[in-house]
Each structure stands twice: as structure tokens, then as C-alpha cells.
Amino acid sequence: MHDPKHPNPETHAMTRTQTPPTPTTTDSPGPLPLGLSRAARFAHDQPISGLIHIAFNTPGIISLAAGLVDYDSLPLDEVGPLTQAILGSNDAARAALQYGTTEGFDAFRETLFTHLQQLEAQAGGTLPDTCSAKDIVVTTGSQQLLHTLTEVLVDEGDIVIVGWPSYFVYTSALTSFGATVRSVDLDDDGMDPAKLERLLEGIEAVGQLHKVKAVYVVDYHQNPTGITLSAERRPRLLDVVRRFSEQAGHRIVLIEDAAYRELTFDGNAPRSIKSYDTDSRHVALCQTFSKPFAPGLKTGYGLLPEGLTAPVAVSKGGRDFGSSNLCHHVLHRAMVSGVFEKHAEGVRAAYAKKLAATHAALEEHLGDTPGVTWSRANGGMYVWLTLPESIDTSMGGALFNRAVEEGMLYVPGVFCYPTDPTRTPPTNTIRLAVGVPTVEQIHEGIARLARAIAAVTPPLG
């Protein structure tokens, strides 16, 4: 159950995307402005931060907007004893409380590599022979990894290709690098390799292929749509990237964001794209402990292609020379003791129940509403809802306002479309996230949403 005494989760609700007001070069009071850098002026507030204020200031609202994880499946009983075990041993405590190394300590990286091998084996694949634990870098959540990969690859004006829609915190970070974002439609099988190919051909035709640095794919239960890239498309997507790399004159990196991989309910997650990267030259596989274990330990990790580990470590090293060593030691012990795997099973069960409840509630309340469809993921925490084109889901629009009046909050789908200069996002989609609400709240929240939709739908003529 969600504990109402816990500091209002809605205040944390949009943390993933919370940013303070846009800095400007003027400030008051006082005569002199700060001399902010270009980078500071590039950075900007996320439009979605407006949602936080609504969530915070509307008593009783049910948020199906927050990207946080389920409170009840946090490892509340596990992390205490794990930490105590480390700190009860003099040698382990001394190691955990001292500075670590930028990439994370070697035994942890070995354990992570073994873990990735096991995930691959479960899916009938193997990791490339050409990679090893030396290609692993541990980061402050996978967000720091995504950001650092971009930093070492992308100059202002370079092109990064993402899904349409895609994970908006990353696409927003791309904007802060001055990258040009281009996008490829998703269908039920994820990003279409044929469409990626056509996009790259178009970019090549205008002489811009040399600017393409990366293709970003969230390939398991994608945020925001819940879509998983099909097994069949995985090697094909990589083939396209390989082929156009030859023409670009450099290796285009395929950033495989597998944040939700371990939240696959039936255990049938497909092999990673990385498993097809036999010479380990293109795919940066990014994973995290935030979803299958606990965000509070803020630990992500990547298995990087040849040549990329050193620049990523140099960039991270200059910034923080390593994330929290204590957290790494706790997670290492969680993995080698089997606590992690056992816990992840419980997390999967919790989300399976929540997503099933969401799908059932949608069926019950919106199953008969013409023009309303939604994604049915078998993992993760997202449902992507498409409404009739006549209904505008945007913030401040009739539906959004009515939903807030009814007492529920969603993320307008338009926030999840990257700023692709060639496209205009549709305005009739919604992201529902069910990490925080209970099953009861999900049912009630969707009933409220359905009432709001009914209220703004013109009567049939």
C-alpha cells in the first residue's frame, strides 16, 4: 500500500524531470549579472516541470504521471542487512568507505559482466567474445551514462536519431548539447529498421551523414510507450547502423537503453542488440539498478564498445572521479548473495499486477470509447494511450484541465516527442506511468480519466 504518511510522493513525483527555472544572464536585485556560460544558457527548464506544481498543489489528486518506482517493492528489508554485513567486516568497510575508482571497483565490474552474460544466456544469446568486464563503466544512474556517452560523441550540430516518441529526459539533454534530433516512428515491434534506413538515406542525400553520431533506442518496455523492440528487428537495426557507419566515415554508436530489461514479466526478454555486436564496435548497452532494485542507490552501468570506455571514464573522472563507492559495494553484495535476483522477481510481480490492473481498468472504462487505443506492455510501468485526433491532450487544454478537476494527472504525450525539426508531434496521446499508485488508485485514476474524456468528447451527431 502507498503510505500516506510518507513525504508526499507527488512532491517527488516528477523528480526525473524536475529542473529549476531557466537561468538567464540577468538577475535581480543588484547591479551586476552573473557571467553565465553558453552551456548554462543552452540548458533549460523541462516543460513538464509544470506538472509537478499541479501534483503538489492539488490535494487528493491521483498521479499517473510520476516516473518514480513502486514504493512497496523497494528492497526495504534487504539493504539494511547488506550494508551491515559490509560494515561489520573491517576490510570490507575500509574499502567501501574510502575513495573508489572512476569506473567502479574491478570485482563489481566483473560481477556486472557476469550478470549481463546470464541475462543473455536466459534469452538464448551470448555477449560478444570481444568484450569483457574492462568495457564496463559504473555511473551515477544510467542517466549519467547516457549524458556522458553523448558528451564524448556529440558536438553542436551533430545528429542523433531517436524513437518518435522517446524518453524525454534524454532527448531534452540532447537539446542542451545543441544536437540536431531526428526521429524514427515506432510500431508495435519498436523502431522499424527500414524506416531508419530511409531516414539515413535522406540524411546522406543532403550530405549530412558525417554528422550522425548515435542512434538511441530504448528497446525493452520503452518509456513512454511500453513497446519492446522485436527479436527479429534487433540484428537488422544494427546492420543498418553498421552499413551507414561505413558511409559516414566513423562508427555510429547504437545506444541501447535497456533500463526496463529486468522488468520483463514473463522472463522472455529478447537478446540485447549488444549480443549481435560481434566485434563489439557499435553498441553501448546501458542498464540500471534503479528499476529492478532501488533508485536511492543511484547506480547505472554500461557495457561499451571498443574505444569508448576510456573517453567515457576520462569525462566522468574529470567531473566526479567515481560515484558512491559504498553504494557499489552494497549492490555488489546484493548480486553475489543472490539478493538482487530474488528481489527483482518480486519487483516484476508487483509491476505485472499494476500493469494488468491498468489494462483491465482501461478496458472497463474506455473499452467501448471509439478511437481510444492503448499499448499492452509485458514489462515495465508505462501505458501509451491514443485518443481520437479531435481530443487535444496538451497541458492546459480542455481534457487536461478536466482530468485535473476530476482528480487525476497524466503526462501529455506531446512532452515525449523530441524536437525533430522536420516533424510536428500529434496532440492526442497520453503517457500513463503506474510506478507509484496502488492498484486501487490506478482503477480510480483511470475512472476519472474516462469521465474527463467523456466530458470533452462531442456527442455523436
Place this chain on the structure above:
Amino acid sequence: MHDPKHPNPETHAMTRTQTPPTPTTTDSPGPLPLGLSRAARFAHDQPISGLIHIAFNTPGIISLAAGLVDYDSLPLDEVGPLTQAILGSNDAARAALQYGTTEGFDAFRETLFTHLQQLEAQAGGTLPDTCSAKDIVVTTGSQQLLHTLTEVLVDEGDIVIVGWPSYFVYTSALTSFGATVRSVDLDDDGMDPAKLERLLEGIEAVGQLHKVKAVYVVDYHQNPTGITLSAERRPRLLDVVRRFSEQAGHRIVLIEDAAYRELTFDGNAPRSIKSYDTDSRHVALCQTFSKPFAPGLKTGYGLLPEGLTAPVAVSKGGRDFGSSNLCHHVLHRAMVSGVFEKHAEGVRAAYAKKLAATHAALEEHLGDTPGVTWSRANGGMYVWLTLPESIDTSMGGALFNRAVEEGMLYVPGVFCYPTDPTRTPPTNTIRLAVGVPTVEQIHEGIARLARAIAAVTPPLG
């Protein structure tokens, strides 16, 4: 006692400065290079990383080079129960294991603000009325704070002024931003405001004052010299910064790196420069838990001047949306329970003993050697040694090689001088760091150093 069974501290020894090999745009094997960004090509290996290899590959060597902290005064008995207490309470555990916020949670920031007020009160000062807990940002160590401050202030070609010598990890990061570094001599009272003034006048005379963005001062027991900025110079330094800000047309930010403030042995640390920043418009006060508590929790924090909190939080938010929330909760509990203050006392006692041993050993072994002088800090962990100008302390030079043969390692002082295009660093200085070695190892290490110095000193004619 240093535990010889602990993973060789020398392998960790230079962690603060360890970086992998320089990335280049070519790599092998394979036909295609990575398309690395300009930022990745700017970043570079620290020359000091060569020291790590020596430390690692020389059995029995005593390192007086490592910037790590004392293993024996880590909070080995404190962090376990603190963590257990948090994770034993359902509400606290749920908060600590969930995502936090980019700046750190509010109660923690309030506690840090109160702590800073107490430090100031102990020194007979007060924090400016104009600042509050809202001006605090918690970061992944103070390194991330220094880096982020620089990122939001400094464009390529901008000027940052630092001490000569200064903390080399920061000055190296400045280079990666493409900043021009200028420097001001230190004497026993730290950076001389009159010399800073003359430097700024010179910069103004060539029409470059508008490029000066920050003055960086490590003002308590500085790394590498151990020097503390005198009480009398603190307001004067700020006055110079204020005055030239008017002429620059923007606020020059004084980055006050107070990492070693809480390692002042006699409790008589002077007021912070921040305490003189009455309108809170110039000084960014940077502190850390790594020195007075434990680096493994990797937590630093800053009290920022008006207008700077938002851009720093936006920049950090885009990169990681917050450091480890669990670590913040542990440290918060350490502070409110009094565990932190009690522990810091023990840390001060440990370093006082080590620095006293270092000074005594230097007196014993080098007190009669003509032309050899050293700093006598009353806090922190550094001793700065000046040898006769005829002795070159550089890596690979006669003294360095002889010291390694004798079985000791130091940091050549030349590594601690920033790349100031107008100056050439002296080659007869040495940084000794006594965080890791025991008192016995310090004595033996300095005896070895004295033998090496004797061996390379030409006989008096």
C-alpha cells in the same frame, strides 16, 4: 594501523587523479574510427597517472603521494548503525531508497545550512542574512560541484584565476573547458590580495577583464601546500573581486574550496570568505564529507551566491538528476544525531598526529640540510617541501628515481602548478600527503627521501 590485507591502497593511491589513457580519434583494430566530440578530444590523461603505475609495480614502496584519506579514521563503526536505523524504519527506508531530488532533499539542505552557520559561529562570524538552505546544492563529492560551477560560468577562452600552486585535479578540469588559467603566488598567508589586484589590472590593461569569470581559492590547509588563507586577507580578497566585477561588467565568482576546513586541528579555523559576502552575490562556498567523514559516501555541497543555484541544479539535473539519495539520508542522520561531529573530532586527532610525525621526521632527517624548507600546516594532510634549486624533483629525474629506488614515492611539485601561459613552474618542490601511511611509514618514508636527497646533492666544494 594500516591493514596490509586490505586491497593494496597503492592501487587506489592516486584515485583522485586517475584517468585512463587519452582518447584519440583513431583506434584499432578495425577500419572505422569513433566519431569523438571536441569535448572528448579536449579531455586528457593526467601526467600524474604515471605515479600510480610505479606505486602499483614497486613492492614495499611507501607512498607519500596518495590523496586518499586515513583508513583508520574512517567511520567503520558508525555508518552501519546509521544505515540500519534508516532502513529499519519503513517511512525513512522508503524515502531513502526512492529517487531523490537534484539538489538533495530539503531537510538535508536545512541541516547542512545549520552546520555551516555553526562553523561560522565557532569562528566568530555569521553567514550572510541574504542566503538560506535554498542556496545549497548537494553533489557527487565537491569535485562535481567545482566542475559544474565551472561549466555554468566558463566558456572556452574565459579566464579563471587560481593559486600558484593549486589543487591539480581542478586546474586540470579547467584545461578541459578550454579555459585560460592565470595564477597568483601564495605565501604563508595564502593568496595575496595585492597580487590578485595587480594581476587583474594587467588583464584589464590588455582588454581581457570581461573574460575573467572566477577566482578559485582553496583557503583551508590547501592542497598541495597546506597553507591557510589568513583571516585578515579574506575580506580583502573579496573586495578585490567585487571591485573588478564592476569593471568586468559581470559578477566574478569567488569559488571558495573549503574541503579541509573541518580538519583544522586546534579548532581555530578562520571565518569563511562567504561570511563576508554580505549580499551573497559573489562567493560559492564548497564543502565535502569526504575529508571529515568518508569519501565512500561521495557527497559534497555548496552554498551558492544569488542566481547560481538554478543553473547549477539545471546542469546537474540534466546529467544525473541527483546523487545517491541513500548516502544523503545516511549523512543527514549522522549530522542530526551528533555522530558526524564526534567522528570529525577523531579524524582531526588522527591527522594532527600524522602531520606532527611528518614535521618531526623532516626536522630529524632534513633539518640540517641546507636549502630545504617545508610548510607546517595546522590542519589537513599536506606538506609542501622546497629543495635547493639545483635539485630537480620531476618525475623521471635523478631525485625521483633515487627515491623510488630507496622505496618511497612523492608527488613532484611541478604537477601542482597550473598551466598558466605566462609562467614556468619551479622544479624543486615536492608534495607529501600523509592520509594513508601510518606514523611508522611516514618516519621511514621521510628517512628514505632524505637518503635520496643526500645521494643527489653534490658535495660541498
